[in-house]
Amino acid sequence: MNQPLAYVHPEAKIAQNVVIEPFATIHKNVEIGEGTWIGSNAVIMEGARIGKNCKIFPGAVISSIPQDLKFAGEVTTAYIGDNTIIREYVTVSRGTIDKMKTVVGSNCLVMAYAHVAHDCMVGNNCIIGNSVQMAGHVEVGDFAIISATSAIHQFVKIGSHAFISGGSLVLKDVPPFVKAAREPLSYAGINSIGLRRRGYVSEQINDIQHVYRLLFMNGLNNSQALDKIEVELSPSRERDEIINFVRNSGRGIIKGYFAKDAN
Structure with a gap:
C-alpha cells in the first residue's frame, strides 16, 4: 500500500481496506487485518498481529521490545483481536520466551496511556481504563473491567466479569464475578450490574x-x-x-x- 507520509515496510502484510494515516510507521513482520484504522504517529513494530476492524489511535506503540532485562531478542509477537480499540499512547509489548506472545483479545477497549506488558493475556470484551499499568505475565478474563490508574503486579490473575475500582494496587488474584475495592484491595461484593x-x-x-x-x-x-x-x-x-x-x-x-x- 502506498500511504502518503506514512512508512509501511514492504514486507508488512496489510489487508484490504486498511487506513494508515500520515506519519504512522509500520515495521516488517507485521500483519494487519481488513478494515483496521491506524492513526497518525502510531507505531506498529515487528511481531504485531492486528485483527480486523481495529482502531489504533495516534501515539500508540504496538509490539515494542519487552521491558524485561532477560529478553534476549527471541522472535515473539503481540496479538490484538478483532474490533479492539487502542487509544492514544497505549503501549503493548510483545512476548518473551515465557509465552512467546502478548495477547489483547477481541472487542476490547484499552484507554489512553495504558501499558500491557510482555506475556500478558487479556481476554475478550475487556475494558482497560486510562493509565492502567499492567506488569508482565498478567492474565485477565473475559469481560473484566480494570478502572483508571490501577497498577497490576506481575503474574496476577483477574477473573472473568471482575470489576476493579480506580486507583487500585492489585497484588493478589481477583476471582471472577466480583467487585474489588478498598486499600488493601478487598472483595466488595458481586459485579451484579455488569x-x-x-x-x-x-x-x-x-x-x-x-x-x-x-x-x-x-x-x-x-x-x-x-x-x-x-x-x-x-x-x-x-x-x-x-x-x-x-x-x-x-x-x-x-x-x-x-x-x-x-x-
Missing part, C-alpha cells in the same frame, strides 16, 4: 453471591470454604469457575469482606 448487562439472571447472580458468602464471610480459610461450597452448593458453571480459580491461584486471592466494613 452481570445483568451481560444476560445473567437473578438465580445465577444469587448462586454466585452464595458462593462468595461461604468463601469470604464464614470465618473459614480458603480450603475449608471450598470444601463447604462443594458439599452444600449444586454444581454450576459459575460455581465451578470460582472453585477452580481459587484452587489454582498462584499468588493467593484478595482479602475477604468483613461485616464491620459493611457500612
Whole structure:
C-alpha cells in the first residue's frame, strides 16, 4: 500500500481496506487485518498481529521490545483481536520466551496511556481504563473491567466479569464475578450490574453471591470454604469457575469482606 507520509515496510502484510494515516510507521513482520484504522504517529513494530476492524489511535506503540532485562531478542509477537480499540499512547509489548506472545483479545477497549506488558493475556470484551499499568505475565478474563490508574503486579490473575475500582494496587488474584475495592484491595461484593448487562439472571447472580458468602464471610480459610461450597452448593458453571480459580491461584486471592466494613 502506498500511504502518503506514512512508512509501511514492504514486507508488512496489510489487508484490504486498511487506513494508515500520515506519519504512522509500520515495521516488517507485521500483519494487519481488513478494515483496521491506524492513526497518525502510531507505531506498529515487528511481531504485531492486528485483527480486523481495529482502531489504533495516534501515539500508540504496538509490539515494542519487552521491558524485561532477560529478553534476549527471541522472535515473539503481540496479538490484538478483532474490533479492539487502542487509544492514544497505549503501549503493548510483545512476548518473551515465557509465552512467546502478548495477547489483547477481541472487542476490547484499552484507554489512553495504558501499558500491557510482555506475556500478558487479556481476554475478550475487556475494558482497560486510562493509565492502567499492567506488569508482565498478567492474565485477565473475559469481560473484566480494570478502572483508571490501577497498577497490576506481575503474574496476577483477574477473573472473568471482575470489576476493579480506580486507583487500585492489585497484588493478589481477583476471582471472577466480583467487585474489588478498598486499600488493601478487598472483595466488595458481586459485579451484579455488569452481570445483568451481560444476560445473567437473578438465580445465577444469587448462586454466585452464595458462593462468595461461604468463601469470604464464614470465618473459614480458603480450603475449608471450598470444601463447604462443594458439599452444600449444586454444581454450576459459575460455581465451578470460582472453585477452580481459587484452587489454582498462584499468588493467593484478595482479602475477604468483613461485616464491620459493611457500612
